Amino acid sequence: MNIALIIAGGSGERMHQDIPKQFLSINDRPVIVYTLEAFEHHPEIDEIAVVCIEGWEQVLMAYARQFGITKLKSVIPGGDCGQASIRNGVYALEKSHAKDDIILIHDAIRPLVSAEIISDCIRVTSMYGNAIAVIPCAEAMLTTDDEKVSTGSYPRDGLKRTQTPQGFRLGDICDLHRRALKKGITGSIASCTLMIEMGQQVHFSIGSEKNVKLTTLEDIDIFKALLSAKRSEWLKQ
Numbered sequence: 001m002n003i004a005l006i007i008a009g010g011s012g013e014r015m016h017q018d019i020p021k022q023f024l025s026i027n028d029r030p031v032i033v034y035t036l037e038a039f040e041h042h043p044e045i046d047e048i049a050v051v052c053i054e055g056w057e058q059v060l061m062a063y064a065r066q067f068g069i070t071k072l073k074s075v076i077p078g079g080d081c082g083q084a085s086i087r088n089g090v091y092a093l094e095k096s097h098a099k100d101d102i103i104l105i106h107d108a109i110r111p112l113v114s115a116e117i118i119s120d121c122i123r124v125t126s127m128y129g130n131a132i133a134v135i136p137c138a139e140a141m142l143t144t145d146d147e148k149v150s151t152g153s154y155p156r157d158g159l160k161r162t163q164t165p166q167g168f169r170l171g172d173i174c175d176l177h178r179r180a181l182k183k184g185i186t187g188s189i190a191s192c193t194l195m196i197e198m199g200q201q202v203h204f205s206i207g208s209e210k211n212v213k214l215t216t217l218e219d220i221d222i223f224k225a226l227l228s229a230k231r232s233e234w235l236k237q
């Protein structure tokens with residue numbers, strides 16, 4: 001079974017809005033609905049679970065009903081950071097699913113994830129046990145200690161920019177979180193960084209510049225432009 005675990009536990013402070021960014025309405029629907037629809041319509045996804053920020057669970061369920069998200073089977077409480085939210089999600093799924101089920105962990109605020117990205121993440125996870133969606137680093141990279149000046153650069157060929165989905169076998173990701181807690185690792189920024197911090201190898205699957213993460217208000221403008229390009233494509237077909 002392939003399960004999408006959507007992480008919507010954050011409050012979105014960097015967006016400076018009154019409501020969490022995953023619930024902001026863009027055009028005709030909330031950001032999280034675009035994300036849920038991508039997994040709902042993917043033929044290889046059997047089930048969706050959402051780790052949800054406290055107080056928004058009923059709103060989420062109402063949107064799922066309104067927009068026909070029938071694969072949503074569980075809503076799980078968020079934690080006090082990304083690692084804790086993901087841990088809550090995988091531990092909850094462990095109670096009712098098999099250890100070798102594939103879990104695709106995905107940011108609720110990456111609403112333009114494509115069917116191709118989801119398929120490739122499932123394919124690579126089936127083959128190697130994990131998969132991290134990545135894109136190449138196209139810019140020159142500089143290091144800085146003070147955010148103002150730089151005296152160092154880093155070769156971009158040795159770098160990948162990570163995205164989500166990030167795929168794992170359920171038993172493996174639960175085990176990773178248990179071992180991380182025992183070692184006192186609690187603030188890793190993503191599942192892939194937690195894997196690396198725990199000394200494990202990760203495999204790459206395809207990402208896309210269009211699989212944008214909505215972090216700041218500027219990203220909302222990019223999202224709207226990409227949506228309008230997508231709609232023009234549909235109209236041409």
Ligand SMILES: C[C@](O)(CO)[C@H](O)COP(=O)(O)O
Pocket residue numbers: 082107161162163164189190191213215
């Ligand atoms: C998981 C992630 O999207 C990979 O690029 C990223 O690490 C999430 O970062 P955030 O600070 O939790 O938005």
